[in-house]
Amino acid sequence: MDYSQSLEWLFKQLPMYQRVGKAAYKANLDNTVLLDNHLGNPHLSFATIHVAGTNGKGSTCHMMASVLQEAGYKVGLYTSPHLKDFRERIRINGVMVPKDYVVDFVNKHKLFFESNQLSFFEMTVGMAFQYFKDSNIDIAIIETGLGGRLDSTNIITPLVSVITNIDKDHVAMLGNTLVKIAGEKAGIIKNDVPVVIGERRASLRSLFRESAISKNAIYHQVNHRLKPLETDLKGAYQKDNVRVACEALSVLNQTRDYKILQRHLNSGLLNVVSNTGLRGRYELLQVQPRVIADTAHNKAGIKTLVKQLKLEKFNKLHIVMGMVSDKDVDQVLSLMPKKAFYYIARPNVIRGMEIDVLSGFFKKHQLNYKKFNSVSDALDKAKSLAHSDDLIVVTGSVFVVAEII
Numbered sequence: 001m002d003y004s005q006s007l008e009w010l011f012k013q014l015p016m017y018q019r020v021g022k023a024a025y026k027a028n029l030d031n032t033v034l035l036d037n038h039l040g041n042p043h044l045s046f047a048t049i050h051v052a053g054t055n056g057k058g059s060t061c062h063m064m065a066s067v068l069q070e071a072g073y074k075v076g077l078y079t080s081p082h083l084k085d086f087r088e089r090i091r092i093n094g095v096m097v098p099k100d101y102v103v104d105f106v107n108k109h110k111l112f113f114e115s116n117q118l119s120f121f122e123m124t125v126g127m128a129f130q131y132f133k134d135s136n137i138d139i140a141i142i143e144t145g146l147g148g149r150l151d152s153t154n155i156i157t158p159l160v161s162v163i164t165n166i167d168k169d170h171v172a173m174l175g176n177t178l179v180k181i182a183g184e185k186a187g188i189i190k191n192d193v194p195v196v197i198g199e200r201r202a203s204l205r206s207l208f209r210e211s212a213i214s215k216n217a218i219y220h221q222v223n224h225r226l227k228p229l230e231t232d233l234k235g236a237y238q239k240d241n242v243r244v245a246c247e248a249l250s251v252l253n254q255t256r257d258y259k260i261l262q263r264h265l266n267s268g269l270l271n272v273v274s275n276t277g278l279r280g281r282y283e284l285l286q287v288q289p290r291v292i293a294d295t296a297h298n299k300a301g302i303k304t305l306v307k308q309l310k311l312e313k314f315n316k317l318h319i320v321m322g323m324v325s326d327k328d329v330d331q332v333l334s335l336m337p338k339k340a341f342y343y344i345a346r347p348n349v350i351r352g353m354e355i356d357v358l359s360g361f362f363k364k365h366q367l368n369y370k371k372f373n374s375v376s377d378a379l380d381k382a383k384s385l386a387h388s389d390d391l392i393v394v395t396g397s398v399f400v401v402a403e404i405i
Contacts, residue, residue, distance in 0.1 A: 003099040006106040007086055013113070013120055031118050032152040035126045038112055042126075042133035046076065047257070048140045048156045049248060052148040052185045053164025053198065055301050056241045059233055059272075059281055060164055060198075061141045063245040066275040067268030068139060069093050071260045076132040076140030078125070078153070083280055083295075083402040090128045094276045097131050105130065121145055125152040139258070149187020159255060161188050161195040161217070162248045164241070166204050167300035178204060186211040194218040194251050198244035222247045231269040235282035235294070236311065237304035242269060280401045282308065285394075289386040290314070291379075293394045293401045297323070299331040305395060306335055314391035318343065318382040320404075321396040322375055323358060324351040332396075333365040342369035343378035347399035375403040 001009060036043060049064060051057045058079050065077045075093055082088035087096035105127050106113075113123055125145075132140050142158070144151040166182045182204045189195050189208070195217050197208045205221060212219040228242040246265060253260045272278055282305075285291040296305040309317070317340040323329055324347065336342075342362060346352040355371050362369045372378035375394075382392045394404055 001103060001107060003103050006103045009106060009110070010086070010120055010123060013118070013123070029150060029152065029155060031116060031122050032125060032155055034116060035112075035118060035122055036129070036155055038109070039126055039130050042129040043156050045133040046137050046140055048142050048158040049160045049162060049252065050142050050144070050153065050156055050158040050188050051162040051164065051248075052144040052151070052188045053162075054167040054181070054185075055298070055304070056164040056198070056237070056244070057143050057162075059238060059241045059278065060162065060245045060248075061143045062272050062276040062278040063231065063233070063241060063269055064249055065091075065094075065141045066272045067245070067249055067260060067264055068141075068258075069275050070268040070271070071258075071264040073138040073258075074136070076128070076135070076137040077276060078128040078132075078140060079143040080121070080124070080145045081398055083398065083405060088277065089124060090131055091277065092132070092135055092137060094274075096277075097127075101131060102127070119152075122152050144185075144188065147181075147184040147187070149184050151188075154188055157190050158193060160248050160251050161190060161193055162198075162244060163188070163195065163208060164198045164244055165300070166199050166201075167298065179207065182207050189215055189217050191215045192217060194220060196220045196222065196244065196248045196251060198222045198224075198240060198247075200224060220247055220251055229265060229269050231272060232274075233272055233278070233281055234284065235304070235308045237308060238281070245269075279405055280398070283405070285405065286383075286392075288388045289383070289390045289392055291383070291392045291394065293405055295398045295401050296395050297397045298327060299335065302332050302335050302395070305393075306337065309337065309391075309393065312391060315387060315389045316341070316391075318386050318390060318392045320345070320375065320378045320382055320392065320394040320400070322347040322378075322400040323353045323396045324349065324399065325353045325357075326351065327353075327397075329353070329358070329361045330364075333361055333367065336365075336367065338367065340367075342367055343372055343382050344369050345372040345375045345378045345400075347375060347397050348403060349399045352397075352399065375400050379404050 068075045077091045090097040228239040280295045320343045
C-alpha cells in the first residue's frame with residue numbers, strides 16, 4: 001500500500017472516535033498493552049510528559065514542546081485530532097512523521113492489527129511510540145485523546161503529569177458530572193510522579209490533591225495570579241495555558257536530566273507556531289476583513305472564545321459555525337453573541353450535525369442565520385458580505401476549522 005491507501009485502511013478500521021463518537025470508545029487498555037508488547041514496549045525507551053484536560057491541553061503541549069526545542073532537546077509531540085494531515089498527530093521538533101514511515105508501519109503490522117481488531121487510536125498511539133523510539137528522542141509530550149484513566153496513552157509513566165482543567169465534554173464516555181469527569185482525568189496521576197493541576201475550582205482541586213496523596217505524587221497547583229509570559233498564540237485564554245506549561249516545565253527542571261533556562265522559556269513561548277506547527281487556536285487567516293479560526297467546540301471553549309471577542313474592535317460580527325452531533329448545542333448557543341449573523345453548515349464528518357437539526361437549535365435561541373451546503377460555501381458568503389472593518393469568526397468544531405485552513 002502507498003501512503004493514501006495506508007491512510008484509507010487506517011480510517012476504515014474499527015470506528016475511530018473522531019468520526020463516529022461513542023462507538024469507538026473502549027473501556028480498557030487491553031488492546032493498547034497487547035500492541036505495546038507486540039512492538040517491544042517502545043514507550044519505555046524515552047521520557048515523557050503526560051497531559052490531560054478538557055480544554056487547553058493541545059496548546060499546553062505545543063508550548064512545552066516549543067520550549068524544550070529551544071533548550072536543545074529532540075522533542076516528540078503526540079496530539080489529536082489532526083486538522084488537515086494525519087501526520088500532524090506525530091511530530092519531532094515540529095516535523096511530521098514521514099509518509100514512508102506511516103506506510104511501512106501499517107504494512108509491517110497490518111495482520112496483527114486485523115487479527116486483534118485494534119482501533120484507529122490504538123494503532124496511532126503505537127505508531128507514535130515506535131517512531132519516537134526509532135528516532136531516539138530525548139523526551140515526548142503526550143496528549144490524551146479522551147479522558148485519561150482509560151485513554152490509550154495511559155500506559156506511560158511520565159516524569160510529570162499535567163491536568164489543565166475540567167469541564168463537561170464527552171459526557172457519554174466520561175460521565176455527566178464534573179466530579180466524574182475529573183475522576184477520569186485523575187487517572188493519569190501515577191505513583192511517585194509529580195502532578196501539575198491547572199484547574200481553578202477548589203472542589204476539583206481537592207479531588208486531584210487527594211488522588212495525588214493516595215499515590216505519593218507531589219501535587220503542584222498552578223498559581224493563576226502570576227503574570228504569564230508572552231506567547232505568539234493569540235487569545236487571552238492562552239494565559240492560563242502558559243501558566244500551566246511553565247509550572248510543568250519548572251517541575252521538569254527540578255530533575256537532574258533537564259535544564260531549561262529563562263531564555264528558553266521566553267523564546268519557546270514566542271515561537272510556538274513556527275516551532276511546532278500548531279494551528280486553529282484563535283488563528284488570524286485574513287486581515288481585511290479579519291477572519292479568525294478557533295477550534296472551540298464545547299461550553300468552556302466557547303465561553304473563553306466569546307470573552308476574547310469582547311476585547312476585539314469591529315463593526316459587524318459574522319460567525320461561520322457547525323457542530324458535531326454529540327455536543328450540548330443548547331449550552332453552546334446560549335453563550336453565543338446575539339447580535340452576530342451566523343452562516344451555518346454541517347462539517348464533513350460522520351458525526352457532523354445535520355444542517356436542519358442545527359438550524360432548529362438556532363431558531364430556538366433566536367439567532368439570525370442562513371444555511372449553507374458546506375463550511376467553505378458559508379465562509380465565502382461571509383467574506384462577500386463583510387466590510388473591511390467587520391470580523392468573521394469560524395468556530396464550533398475542529399472539523400469546521402479543518403475545512404477552511
